[in-house]
Amino acid sequence: MELVTPGIGLMFWMLVSFSIVLYILKKFAWKPILQSIHDREDSIEAALRSADKARDDMARIQADNEKILNQSRIESEKILRESKELGDKYIADARKLANVESTKMIEEAKRVIESEKVAAINQVRNEIAELSISIAEKLLKSELTDMSRQSKIIQNSLDNFRLN
Amino acid sequence: MRGKGFIHLAIILLGLFLSVQTFAQHENESKFNAGSFIIDHIGDAHEWHIVTIGETHISVPLPIIVYSKFSGLSFFSSGRLAHGESYNNFVLEHSGENKGKVVENIEGSKMTELISKFDTTEFSELLTNLNDQEFVAAKRDTLIQQFVNKDFASIEAYLSDKQFYYVPLDFSITKNVVALWVSLIILLVVFLTVAKSYKERQGSAPKGLQSFMEPIILFVRDDIARPSIGEEKYHKYMPYLLTVFFFIFINNLMGLIPIPPFGANLTGNIAVTMVLALFTFVITTVSGNNHYWTHIINTPGVPWWLKIPVPLMPIVEISGVFIKPFVLMVRLFANITAGHIIVLGFFSLIFIFGDMSPAAGFGASILSVAFVIFMTMLELLVAFIQAFVFTLLSALYFGLATEEPHHH
Structure with a gap:
């Protein structure tokens, strides 16, 4: 029976001592402890979050880099291609121009040659004509003394001309 | 392995030593009385008996x-x-x-x-x-x-x-009051030290005693207070829950150490558990909100004829308000006292057999000490479980008292 009868003295001391210790621990132990744990948890969470963010940023930057790199590669290829095309075009143009020019020159040359030839032929013809005239003069002078011979020469000359 | 062997040896020697002194104590009395032996050891006393050598009792007067x-x-x-x-x-x-x-x-x-x-x-x-x-x-x-x-x-x-x-x-400073003060001083020293290291090592990882206590503090916070009371309101009750948890835990453990100033059966004393239950009762009653009291006086979801004309449900609910802390008081008291009684019962066996013949006493001591070791291991577990259960139930009662009505 004594076991289940609470003693007033122990109850009193328990009530007083426990209350005091509860108050002291609450004020000087539990408050700072729980606050520190809470703060630390907050800072760890913040650190984790910022690490996550940094990782995301990193990934994004890497993706950006990749993109820029790709873009620049495409760009450089394009520039290369364009320049090559341009070069080809220049060469082609130059070639065409040269062709045209050379053709023109050849044409010119041909025309000059033709005209020279015509001139030369004309000259030759004139000279031949003059020669012929002088020959004819001479012949005429010599031949005209003999009528039959005269006509024979004229005939011969004319035959020769026809051959030319 | 060697350390373990040493502890076993020490416990066996202690058992033998205890048997010798109690023989001496009871030689001039008629027979060994197991009942009074046990009650004397689990009860309170006005002096702290340390040891009896022959006819000389060595005890600290209080x-x-x-x-x-x-x-x-x-x-x-x-x-x-x-x-x-x-x-x-x-x-x-x-x-x-x-x-x-x-x-x-x-x-x-x-x-x-x-x-x-x-x-x-x-x-x-x-x-x-x-x-x-x-x-x-x-x-x-x-x-x-x-x-x-x-x-x-x-x-x-x-x-x-x-x-x-x-x-x-x-209002004497009895054995239990001294044990109470010793345990409270240990609590103060330990947790003020821990609080100091928290302040000094702000933001860094725990170290030493701090890292030993932190998991238990987190256990009380995350596994007891938070789920029972709820995220918004648990802060207010943390100091009490932590104090009561560590108080019960440390006193349960101290009760298992059979060397003064430990070994008093403090948490197995109904006055102590009554005061603890009283704290829980007062905090629950003071924090009870409208919803809580409405639930008690006019329980929703119950047929009207259980409330009028005979207020059956209100009577049951109001009884519950008092039965809850009463059960807290009895559970802790009974668990700890029962553990002590069993251990003391095994020790008594030694003396009961020793009264028949010293050889039988020696024989029984081997078996008894083995059982006492087993029981002490079990009591270590019970020490934690009872501290946990008391704190958890207190937290649940606070949670019930502060629960907000659900909007269905």
Whole structure:
């Protein structure tokens, strides 16, 4: 029976001592402890979050880099291609121009040659004509003394001309 | 492995040592009484018995503080009451219904001065406190008749040479109070140190004692308070829950160490568990919100005829308010006391067999110590579980008291 009868003295001391210790621990132990744990948890969470963010940023930057790199590669290829095309075009143009020019020159040359030839032929013809005239003069002078011979020469000359 | 072996050896030696001293203690008494042996060990005491060597009891006397309505407040060492001695009419009873209590013996002449102010009930109560109970048995009716007739002179004639005993209010610093203070000092030292290292090592990882305590603190917070009370309100109750958890845990553990200043059965004392339960009850009642009280007085979801005309549900619910802390009190008290009783029971076996023959005592001691080791391991587990259960249930009651109504 004594076991289940609470003693007033122990109850009193328990009530007083426990209350005091509860108050002291609450004020000087539990408050700072729980606050520190809470703060630390907050800072760890913040650190984790910022690490996550940094990782995301990193990934994004890497993706950006990749993109820029790709873009620049495409760009450089394009520039290369364009320049090559341009070069080809220049060469082609130059070639065409040269062709045209050379053709023109050849044409010119041909025309000059033709005209020279015509001139030369004309000259030759004139000279031949003059020669012929002088020959004819001479012949005429010599031949005209003999009528039959005269006509024979004229005939011969004319035959020769026809051959030319 | 070596350390473990050493501990086992130490426990066996301790068992043997205890057996030797208790033999000595009970040699001059008739037989070993297991019942009183156990009750003496789990109960409170006015002195702290350390060891008995041969016939010499070595114990630390503790202060006795008693308040008597006859002699007022008295304060003296329990050493003055040792060996049945009396001091200022106070004695320590060693048998009878007041066994272990400080009792004041009052002269009949002093008592009779007051009798004229008493009523009949008070007078008959007074008679039960007369030391000479044979006299009371014979003369009770006569004395009461004389009292009713206001024949105080005859009563004085009968009682002036007798003695009354009176049990004063006892606020002594008993063994349990000392154990209580020791445990509270340990709590203060440990947690103020831990709090200091938290302040010094702000934001960094815990170290030393701090890292030993932090998981337990987090356990109380995350596995007891948070799920039971809820995220918004648990902060308010954390200091009490932590204090009560560590108080019960440390005292359960201290109760298992059989060396002073440990080994008092503090959490197995109903006064202590009653105060703890009272704290939980007061906090629950004070924090009870509208929703909580509505639930008790007008329980929703219950047929009306359970409330009107006979308020059956309100009665059940209001009983529940008191039964909850009562159960907390009894559970802790019974679990810890039962553990101690079992351990002491195994030790008693040694002496019971030892009374038959010393050889049987030695034989039983091997078996008993083995069982005591097993029980102590179990009690280590119980020490934690009971601290956990008390804290968890307190938290659940706070959670019920502060619960907000659900919007369905």
